[in-house]
Amino acid sequence: MSDHSKVNADAGKDPGKIRSVSRLKEIMTHYYIDAKTARDNSKKVAWITSGGPVEPLIAMDVIPVYPENHGAMVGASKMGVDLCRQAEVMGYSPDLCSYARADIACAVTQGGPIGGLPEPDFLVCCNNICGTVLKWYEVAARHFKVPLFILDTPFIHGEMTEEARRYVMSQVEEYIGFLEKQCGRKMDYDRMDEVGRLSVEGLRLWQAVLDTAAHKPSPITAFDAFFHLALIVTLRGTQVAVDYYKELLDEMHERLEQGIAVVPGEKYRLLWDNLPVWYRTNWLSEKFASHHACLVADTYTSAWSGILPLIDENRFLESMSVSYSSVYINISHDRMIDKLREMIEKYDADGLVMHSNRSCKPYSLGQYDLQKMVMDQLGIPSLIIEADMVDERHFAESQIETRIDAFMETL
């Protein structure tokens, strides 16, 4: 389906490591040190969901902390099983989201890769990603005995209703009121505008980084994107994120100029759906690379920037209600298929790999239907991998290996 002949000619160059990796690690370390020492610097800490509107927090000088990013760290450092088990001993069902289980265990035991997250002064939960976060944040609110603000973004079946739009709009006002009360001062709207602009700039740069994967061969894989996403989640709306993504974009452009293929001999271009399998990203990355397959894009890391067309940077707060409500996993399957189609075309993908992630029902239920739609409407084959993003007990390596090998043969 795609012309790879040219690709193979210049595919020999060693991709090497992405330089910016070490810069990112540095920034993240600083960020967590800042968060952990917030109290000493009389700063407030708020826990917020990954898809939540963080910009007002930044404008209020509150340090946002992301339990889901923490969950990803737990997964990547392979501490998931142990922490999940601890939560199960407390009575949490092994069928619950493993981010939630791991994080709840960390909160109680101060365990995990960084000895627990800094305690929150308050919590901000936006349910545009799932109903799980609502319950998880209720648990956190009881545990830390801190106030909880819920931004309720009604699920969009088809089009966003006028009723829902008004509802979310008025909650944005409630949100700001809540923050003013927690911080004991008024929102500075000039600062808010500035943060909104930085957020949009960061998102645009991030999307530009992801877009370099449209080039053949691609200078970046989805596995790299999983890693470099960290700042879009945690520092969106700050200058630090903007500067970082500028650097990363420059590096990608350099790679493009030098014709560096991140997967040497790139032959197949695949799309990934759902969260990463955090404890097996290397293994999966190598596995696909061994078939000369590059995962050029994914529905997960593009979810943040995917709402860019809906954000008006000059009226950030007003456009926030529609944009934050419209993220990839808060929309119905018939709208998801449109996004998949767009991505398949943009990145010229030959196949789709779907992670059926038992932790994440809103992302995973319906994948079978999407798989069929992608085949029927676009003629693109797909592979479903049954696993979990953090809980390794649900990763059957040899079975998955066989399935990947078999799938690659059909392409």
Place this chain on the structure above:
Amino acid sequence: MMNQYLETLDIFRGISENPYEYGKSIKEVAGKPVIGYFCTYAPEELIHAAGALPFRILGTTGAIERAESHLQSYCCALVRGGLEDALTGRLGFLDGAVFPHTCDSIQRLSDIWRLNAGFGIHIDAVLPVKLNAPSAHKYMADVLHKAVRDLEHALGKTITEEAIAASVSVYNRMRRSLLSLYSMIDRNPGVMAPDAMYHILRAVMVMEREDAASRLEALVRVLEENAAPAEKSDRKRILLAGGICSHPDICRILHESGADVVSDDLCTGLRYADGLIDETERPVEALAKRNLGRMVCPAKHLSVTARGENLFAEVTRKRVDGVIFLQLKFCDPHAFDYPYLKDRLHRENVASMLLEIDQQPPPEGQLRTRFETFVEML
């Protein structure tokens, strides 16, 4: 008296055991549209006011085959079973369904159902998840008004305010009687057969509501006039907490193990009956108020402690000795609340046990042993 009681109970039990046959007959004989729903927050009164029969879907009794190709294994039996019956045609008598937002699984089921089940009518009523803010109060009423318009459009008729008010009064009659039955059970757990209450509840959720209301009223009257006064007993008093009770047999086995169910916190239970609708207000606004004020479900947020406080208050009010958590496997909202509720009870020295149900409850022998052990411990 006994006869009338048994007759009425038989009717409820018959419908509870064969709801689809009943649904079919309403469709065929009364020629009424039948609209399925999955959750106690569905705007039933509005469906009723539109001249249709609101029909609660409670999962399947058959094996899951067709639903397998649409839903992964990590999805609750209610969602899988409902889809199975839609795809196999067992729910063929439905004209469509209304999906209120409940949990992540139902939200996804709505899409899968709409794209695959082939019913003419499909309405999403995405109610607010938080209930404790002015914005949500307004939105609750807005969504119900929108549901009125959607139903009008789907069924091709106008729903007048008078019709909604009439439905409201039927529902109030029904709920008042259900609440009376709950108080009778509280005073005398042996007033009806041990599995009667949950058959009744399952039945009224699919029955013609006028009929349900009248039969419930008759039942209450008969029991009030004739029931023998409660005897002093040292049998243990149990509260069932969780989602749906698809297997009223559980109450019989429990009864034989020496304990009686005296109250619950279930979708197919008190959460359905709780909360009368204010008949002096404009009906849609009154319905919105009921949704905001009734006993809260774990998929909605009233406050971080509301469910624990409700549960403990009910345990105290009904002098409950032990709580059995009846949970569907893969049900996230309930599973998240369980550790908190369990600990909350434990702090007050109220014992509890967890019974997780996948497709079917555990075999009777095993269940009996677990219940006997639990009851002995109380």
